[in-house]
Structure formats: C-alpha cells, structure tokens
Amino acid sequence: MRNINSCYFGIRQSxxxxxxxxxxxxxxxxxxxxxxxxxxxxxxxxxxRELCTYQCLNxxxxxxxxxxxxxxxxxLPLLFHPPLNFNNRKYVISKFPYQSSEExxxxxxxxxxxxxxxxxxxxxxxxxxxxxxxxxxxxxLIAGSDAITEGTWRFQRTGGPVPILDWIxxxxxxxxxxxCLNLWKQYGGKMNDLPCGFRSSQDRFMCxxxxxx
Ligand SMILES: [Ca+2]
Ligand SMILES: [Ca+2]
Numbered sequence: 001m002r003n004i005n006s007c008y009f010g011i012r013q014s015x016x017x018x019x020x021x022x023x024x025x026x027x028x029x030x031x032x033x034x035x036x037x038x039x040x041x042x043x044x045x046x047x048x049r050e051l052c053t054y055q056c057l058n059x060x061x062x063x064x065x066x067x068x069x070x071x072x073x074x075x076l077p078l079l080f081h082p083p084l085n086f087n088n089r090k091y092v093i094s095k096f097p098y099q100s101s102e103e104x105x106x107x108x109x110x111x112x113x114x115x116x117x118x119x120x121x122x123x124x125x126x127x128x129x130x131x132x133x134x135x136x137x138x139x140x141l142i143a144g145s146d147a148i149t150e151g152t153w154r155f156q157r158t159g160g161p162v163p164i165l166d167w168i169x170x171x172x173x174x175x176x177x178x179x180c181l182n183l184w185k186q187y188g189g190k191m192n193d194l195p196c197g198f199r200s201s202q203d204r205f206m207c208x209x210x211x212x213x
Contacts, residue, residue, distance in 0.1 A: 115208070140206050166191050
C-alpha cells in the first residue's frame with residue numbers, strides 16, 4: 001500500500017486504472033506521491049475475495065479484517081464526502097464522477113457495499129436529505145435500471161424491483177436512452193433517469209456500505 005496519508009491527493013476524474021496527481025491544488029505539488037487508484041481498488045477487491053464477502057467478514061482472520069478496515073478508513077475520506085449513517089448502514093457520495101454505472105458499482109463493491117438501494121420511504125427520505133445536505137453535488141447516481149425492460153425499474157445487484165419511484169415531474173423521459181436512476185438535488189432530491197454511461201464531470205454516485213467501519 002502506498003503512503004496515502006503523506007499528502008493531500010487531488011482526484012480529478014474517475015477513470016479507473018489511471019493514477020492521479022492534481023498539481024493545481026494548493027497542498028499538492030510535484031513532490032506529492034501519486035495516488036494509484038487502480039492499485040487501491042484492486043487491493044480492496046482482492047482482499048474481499050480472500051475474505052469471501054463482507055457478509056462473512058467475521059469468519060475471516062482478525063488481522064486481515066483489521067488491515068482492511070485501516071486501509072478503508074484512510075482512503076474513504078479521499079474519495080467520498082462525509083458519510084450518512086442510517087439504519088445500521090453507511091452511505092457515501094463520491095467526490096468524483098463515474099465513467100459508467102458499472103465503474104460506480106466497482107467502487108462501491110471495493111468499499112464493501114453496492115450502489116445505494118432505496119428499499120422504503122424512510123430510506124428514501126434519508127437519502128434525499130443526504131443529497132440536499134451534501135455540498136458540491138447535484139446529480140447522484142443510485143441503484144436502479146430499466147436497461148433490460150424499458151419502464152421496468154430493477155436493482156442491478158439483486159434484479160428485484162425498485163419499490164419507491166418518486167419522479168421529478170416530466171421524468172422519466174428516457175431522453176436519448178436513459179436507463180439509470182439518480183437523485184437530483186436541484187429538483188428536491190427526487191428521481192430522474194439518466195444515461196448509465198458518462199454524462200457530466202459534475203455527476204456523482206452514492207454507495208450503501210455495511211456499517212463495518
Ligand atoms: Ca430507460
Ligand atoms: Ca431523464
């Protein structure tokens with residue numbers, strides 16, 4: 001693992017596999033070490049494979065679990081805004097955009113979760129408020145897609161139906177093929193359909209993590 005705490009790392013984009021050093025940031029100059037995002041994410045994914053899944057972390061060795069937690073605690077604030085803790089889950093919104101919904105899902109998996117899944121009205125209200133109260137975000141990708149059958153919204157992870165659909169008036173419009181679900185701050189954090197691929201460098205995504213750390 002690189003020494004990720006020795007400098008402020010600027011993260012400009014989410015192209016998985018690239019390294020990052022933002023020399024334009026005041027605390028980051030050419031002496032800053034490069035933050036190898038692919039290395040970090042691959043390490044986390046590999047560690048999870050070795051530990052089977054987060055659901056059975058308690059069966060893994062204590063040392064491995066502890067090492068994983070230490071790494072995640074160090075990396076999480078670099079990549080994500082301060083979390084929301086709700087109903088024994090931790091929700092985080094990325095500080096960087098996604099190139100595709102699959103890429104966003106990879107990040108969420110690496111950090112022990114999945115794209116945030118709205119299962120009931122209480123969770124929906126909490127996540128709406130979370131988006132509204134997180135600075136510097138507007139559009140936030142969450143779980144839900146109608147890519148398989150247009151107009152039928154399902155969670156990508158489980159294939160189950162999305163039980164809460166609270167659309168912004170005029171949405172979903174499937175404008176130019178929009179098959180992924182997002183919460184849109186400027187419309188009260190309500191739902192919109194958007195392309196599953198890259199749309200804007202302003203867009204972010206939200207992970208739902210098991211509350212392990
Ligand atoms: Ca659609
Ligand atoms: Ca739309």
